[in-house]
Amino acid sequence: MSDSRDGGCQCGNVRYRVRGAPLTLAVCHCKQCQRQSGSAFGMSLVIRRDDFELLTGELRDFSRSSESGRSLRCTFCADCGTRIYHEPTYLEGVVNVKAGTLDDTSSLEPALHIWTTSKQSWVAVPDRAKSFERQPG
Numbered sequence: 781m782s783d784s785r786d787g788g789c790q791c792g793n794v795r796y797r798v799r800g801a802p803l804t805l806a807v808c809h810c811k812q813c814q815r816q817s818g819s820a821f822g823m824s825l826v827i828r829r830d831d832f833e834l835l836t837g838e839l840r841d842f843s844r845s846s847e848s849g850r851s852l853r854c855t856f857c858a859d860c861g862t863r864i865y866h867e868p869t870y871l872e873g874v875v876n877v878k879a880g881t882l883d884d885t886s887s888l889e890p891a892l893h894i895w896t897t898s899k900q901s902w903v904a905v906p907d908r909a910k911s912f913e914r915q916p917g
């Protein structure tokens with residue numbers, strides 16, 4: 781993984797840059813991530829908040845409870861609604877960038893699969909990834 785990566789929303793108004801090495805890359809199979817993505821799971825690139833830089837566009841957010849009952853701020857493009865990152869309010873200084881919004885996703889390999897208890901049955905977790913039935917920690 782390189783030191784700087786750019787991403788953006790679907791309409792192109794929001795562009796952002798992530799610096800430094802990410803803390804980890806997690807796949808979340810919880811029902812909330814399935815609903816948000818309209819797909820099988822969500823991908824979270826966990827980074828330090830200071831390593832996220834908004835280059836263009838406007839972000840808006842709303843808060844919801846996570847599957848584990850903690851509060852999460854969900855940030856999205858004000859124009860097209862593409863989810864850009866989640867900010868766990870219980871983990872200061874960390875944001876979970878929705879990794880599918882990065883321009884180059886070719887080098888992404890999730891180290892962690894969480895909430896496999898609600899994983900769709902056809903999704904296989906690779907042996908080399910750690911997996912947790914619920915939220916670890």
Ligand SMILES: [Zn+2]
Nearest residue numbers: 789791857860
């Ligand atoms: Zn947009």
Ligand SMILES: [Zn+2]
Nearest residue numbers: 808809810813
């Ligand atoms: Zn989730």
